[in-house]
Amino acid sequence: MPPPTVVSRSFLFSSEPAVASKLEAFARLSADDRAALAEATHNFRYVEPRRDLISEGDKPRFVHLVLDGWACRYKQLPDGKRQIVSLFVPGDFCDINVYILKAMDHSIAAITRLKVAMITPDEMSALTSERPRVTQALWWHELVTAAVQREWTLNLGQRSAYERLAHLLVELYMRLNAVGRAQDGRCDFPLTQNDLADATGLTAVHVNRTLQELRRDGLIELERKQLHILDMERMKDVSMFNANYLHLDHEGRHLDANA
Amino acid sequence: MPPPTVVSRSFLFSSEPAVASKLEAFARLSADDRAALAEATHNFRYVEPRRDLISEGDKPRFVHLVLDGWACRYKQLPDGKRQIVSLFVPGDFCDINVYILKAMDHSIAAITRLKVAMITPDEMSALTSERPRVTQALWWHELVTAAVQREWTLNLGQRSAYERLAHLLVELYMRLNAVGRAQDGRCDFPLTQNDLADATGLTAVHVNRTLQELRRDGLIELERKQLHILDMERMKDVSMFNANYLHLDHEGRHLDANA
DNA sequence: CGGGCGAAATAACATAGGTGAGGGTCAAGC
DNA sequence: GCTTGACCCTCACCTATGTTATTTCGCCCG
Numbered sequence: 001m002p003p004p005t006v007v008s009r010s011f012l013f014s015s016e017p018a019v020a021s022k023l024e025a026f027a028r029l030s031a032d033d034r035a036a037l038a039e040a041t042h043n044f045r046y047v048e049p050r051r052d053l054i055s056e057g058d059k060p061r062f063v064h065l066v067l068d069g070w071a072c073r074y075k076q077l078p079d080g081k082r083q084i085v086s087l088f089v090p091g092d093f094c095d096i097n098v099y100i101l102k103a104m105d106h107s108i109a110a111i112t113r114l115k116v117a118m119i120t121p122d123e124m125s126a127l128t129s130e131r132p133r134v135t136q137a138l139w140w141h142e143l144v145t146a147a148v149q150r151e152w153t154l155n156l157g158q159r160s161a162y163e164r165l166a167h168l169l170v171e172l173y174m175r176l177n178a179v180g181r182a183q184d185g186r187c188d189f190p191l192t193q194n195d196l197a198d199a200t201g202l203t204a205v206h207v208n209r210t211l212q213e214l215r216r217d218g219l220i221e222l223e224r225k226q227l228h229i230l231d232m233e234r235m236k237d238v239s240m241f242n243a244n245y246l247h248l249d250h251e252g253r254h255l256d257a258n259a
Numbered sequence: 260m261p262p263p264t265v266v267s268r269s270f271l272f273s274s275e276p277a278v279a280s281k282l283e284a285f286a287r288l289s290a291d292d293r294a295a296l297a298e299a300t301h302n303f304r305y306v307e308p309r310r311d312l313i314s315e316g317d318k319p320r321f322v323h324l325v326l327d328g329w330a331c332r333y334k335q336l337p338d339g340k341r342q343i344v345s346l347f348v349p350g351d352f353c354d355i356n357v358y359i360l361k362a363m364d365h366s367i368a369a370i371t372r373l374k375v376a377m378i379t380p381d382e383m384s385a386l387t388s389e390r391p392r393v394t395q396a397l398w399w400h401e402l403v404t405a406a407v408q409r410e411w412t413l414n415l416g417q418r419s420a421y422e423r424l425a426h427l428l429v430e431l432y433m434r435l436n437a438v439g440r441a442q443d444g445r446c447d448f449p450l451t452q453n454d455l456a457d458a459t460g461l462t463a464v465h466v467n468r469t470l471q472e473l474r475r476d477g478l479i480e481l482e483r484k485q486l487h488i489l490d491m492e493r494m495k496d497v498s499m500f501n502a503n504y505l506h507l508d509h510e511g512r513h514l515d516a517n518a
Numbered sequence: 519c520g521g522g523c524g525a526a527a528t529a530a531c532a533t534a535g536g537t538g539a540g541g542g543t544c545a546a547g548c
Numbered sequence: 549g550c551t552t553g554a555c556c557c558t559c560a561c562c563t564a565t566g567t568t569a570t571t572t573c574g575c576c577c578g
Contacts, residue, residue, distance in 0.1 A: 056503075075409065077499050081417040085409045095405070097398045105406050105504040139356045142401070146354070147364050149408045150334065150344045156415035157460030158340040161535070192555065201416030206535055208557060240336050244315075245364040420565070451525065465565055467527060483574095 017041075018091030018179040019065060023137035025178050025248050033134050040127050041065060041117040047110040053094075055107045062118040064094040069114035070190050074198065075106045084199040086149060087111075087172065087191075091179040093145075096124070096138055112190045140247070147245040156201050159239070161210045164200050166239035169220065171246075173229055178248055189227035276300075277350030277438040278324060282396035284437050284507050292393050299386050300324060300376040306369040312353075314366045319357040321377040325349050328373035329449050333457065334365045343458040345408060346370075346431065346450075350438040352404075355383070355397055371449045399506070406504040415460050418498070420469045423459050425498035428479065430505075432488055437507055448486035 019041060020034050029037070044067055047053050053064060053071065071088040085106065088094060094108055099121045110116075119127075128135040151171070155164050172189070176182035193211070197204040214220045219235050221228040229235055278300060279293050288296075303326055306312050312323060312330065330347040344365065347353060353367055358380045369375075378386075387394040410430070414423050431448070435441035452470070456463040473479045478494050480487040488494055 073409070075413045077413070077417055079499065083413040083416040085412045085416075095402070097402060100395065100398060101402060101506055102508060103503065105506070106409060136359065139359060143354070143356060143360060146405055146408065149405065149412065150332070150365060152412050153344045153408065153415060154334045154336070154342040156412060157342040158336055193557095194555080203536055204556090205537080205558085209535090212557085240338065244362065247360055247364070249361060452527095453525080462566055463526090464528090464567080468565090471527080 018067065018089075018181070021179045022091030023134070023141065026140040027133050027137045029133060029137070033131050036127055036131050036134060040119050040123045041067065043119070044115055044117040047071075047114040047116060049110050049112055049114075051110050053108045053110060053114070053116060054104055056104050058104045060095070060098040060101060060104055062120060063096055063098065063124055064108070065117040065119060066090050066092045066094075067115040067117055069116075070111040071108055071114055071116070072111055072195070072199070073106050073108050082198050083201065084195065086145075086152070087199065089172070089175055089179065090181060093138070093141055096142055111195065144245075144247050147247065151245045161200070161202050161206055162213060163239050164202070165196065165207065165210050166214060166219065166235050167241055168196070168200060169214075169227060169229065170232070170235050170239055170241045173227065174243060174246060174248075178246070185229040185232060187227050188225060189222065190225050277326065277348075277440070280438045281350030282393070282400065285399040286392050286396045288392060288396070292390050295386055295390050295393060299378050299382045300326065302378070303374055303376040306330075306373040306375060308369050308371055308373075310369050312367045312369060312373070312375060313363055315363050317363045319354075319360060319363055321379060322355055322357065322383055323353040323367070324376040324378060325351045325353075326374040326376055328375075329370040330367055330373055330375070331370055331454070331458070332365050332367050341457050342460065343454065345404075345411070346458065348431070348434055348438065349440060352397070352400055355401055370454065403504075403506050406506065410504045420459070420461050420465055421472060422498050423461070424455065424466065424469050425473060425478065425494050426500055427455070427459060428473075428486060428488065429491070429494050429498055429500045432486065433502060433505060433507075437505070444488040444491060446486050447484060448481065449484050 017034075017038065019037055020029060023029060023037075054060065056075070066088045068090050071094075072084045073086045073088070073094075074082055074084045076082045088108075098104075128138065148171070155167050159167060169189075173182050173185070173187055176187045181187060191199070193207045194204050196202075196211075197207045200207065202210070211220075211222060215222070219229070219231055219238070221230060235241070276293075276297065278296055279288060282288060282296075313319065315334070325347045327349050330353075331343045332345045332347070332353070333341055333343045335341045347367075357363075387397065407430070414426050418426060428448075432441050432444070432446055435446045440446060450458070452466045453463050455461075455470075456466045459466065461469070470479075470481060474481070478488070478490055478497070480489060494500070
């Protein structure tokens with residue numbers, strides 16, 4: 001008998017499949033489960049930065065799954081204002097059932113160069129009909145996505161610019177950590193200050209001011225698309241961050257001690 | 260053969276079961292489908308205004324379905340600030356799969372006196388395993404709920420107070436109209452200015468100012484918990500309202516011409 | 519029918535964050 | 549080695565919205 005495959009989680013920016021990694025935050029998956037996921041994930045493409053994967057008005061045909069890189073959902077107003085309503089990092093699905101809708105009510109765009117799986121409705125239902133644990137995990141994923149969206153609503157409605165940015169940075173760090181792409185307070189961070197502005201409902205000027213403040217207060221370093229959270233405890237404090245909405249507390253899941 | 264049952268939709272504030280009505284915005288349901296829904300909806304209770312149905316930290320045990328009255332989801336920050344992150348009107352489900360989570364990350368409270376069905380996980384899976392159209396419709400419901408949450412994110416992030424309030428009023432009118440509880444620009448509107456403040460991320464004072472402005476501009480009347488939208492077209496215009504996110508355009512659905 | 523109370527309305531003043539414009543840096547491409 | 553274009557950073561000024569406080573309204577209840 002060959003020794004069991006050990007999947008390492010210990011390297012920063014690991015290239016381990018993020019999907020399985022993310023779903024395992026909720027449920028232990030069997031080798032077969034993982035294989036089925038890998039199978040469904042077979043068909044992928046690359047999207048260049050700032051390009052739409054799918055645009056408002058399009059008929060959705062696939063479930064998308066981010067394999068590598070970052071993407072965002074955004075909505076645009078007739079007066080030109082744009083809001084990034086969510087961010088996708090590796091391991092994130094974009095709406096497990098979208099294809100039952102007639103038309104997209106928002107667009108999804110790549111932020112970095114993006115590797116994204118395209119799963120057909122048929123493949124999805126094959127997956128869910130045969131693999132109950134995966135199905136459960138997918139539901140969990142949807143619930144967490146909804147919870148994140150609610151937290152963003154809270155973030156925009158009630159937190160100051162300073163708190164809001166801090167909160168976003170912590171959230172992204174935690175989500176990356178959960179898929180093995182962040183550690184020791186450090187992670188890739190490809191968002192420009194403009195993106196941050198669109199995500200937080202602030203102006204780029206004010207995002208700049210506020211990042212300076214976070215730096216001055218010794219909370220973060222952020223340059224060259226690298227984020228370093230220097231003091232996680234204080235960051236959580238000032239942003240009133242409560243990780244409960246990420247629902248990561250499952251089945252002996254071990255998180256970065258620093259997270 | 261008996262004549263087909265005709266369900267009237269034509270009365271304002273009709274007491275027709277809102278559930279079926281809402282789900283039929285997406286799919287035609289058979290008599291059996293409706294019966295199964297009625298069955299699952301059997302077990303209900305009343306909740307007094309301002310009371311929590313379920314609180315942050317609780318283990319969710321039921322799927323809730325609003326049969327009558329209004330409710331809201333809210334999140335509270337340690338500094339006391341409170342954000343209403345969504346509103347429920349008759350026919351709305353509160354998270355079809357919540358019970359797979361360990362703990363609620365937010366609370367749900369009654370706004371008016373509330374009649375709410377409590378559906379057990381078992382009843383849910385009975386429903387979904389036997390009634391594919393209902394299952395589809397429930398998925399659609401979840402997708403719409405997510406879309407509404409995104410629109411709120413956009414609303415808070417990019418619209419001015421004036422636009423934001425106008426948008427919220429139009430949205431609620433449309434949603435009520437879709438379940439037969441609004442017509443000719445009129446509907447019940449039990450939210451206080453404080454509730455509106457918590458939902459829009461504004462202060463009560465500014466909500467008051469802004470409502471005055473909407474009145475002065477001849478767009479709405481609002482008193483005694485009754486809303487009258489006087490000029491729907493202009494309201495949609497000023498709030499940049501695009502109904503696409505409600506995904507109501509299905510299978511010959513007929514909407515209030517005024518909506 | 520009068521007291522009490524939640525909600526709505528106003529007012530005077532304060533500030534977080536927006537606006538518009540300009541300059542600096544760095545890497546990519548010719 | 550120059551141009552171009554993202555991106556980041558700063559400044560001076562402005563305004564939408566927040567704050568605190570007081571008054572008024574409408575309604576329930578004894």
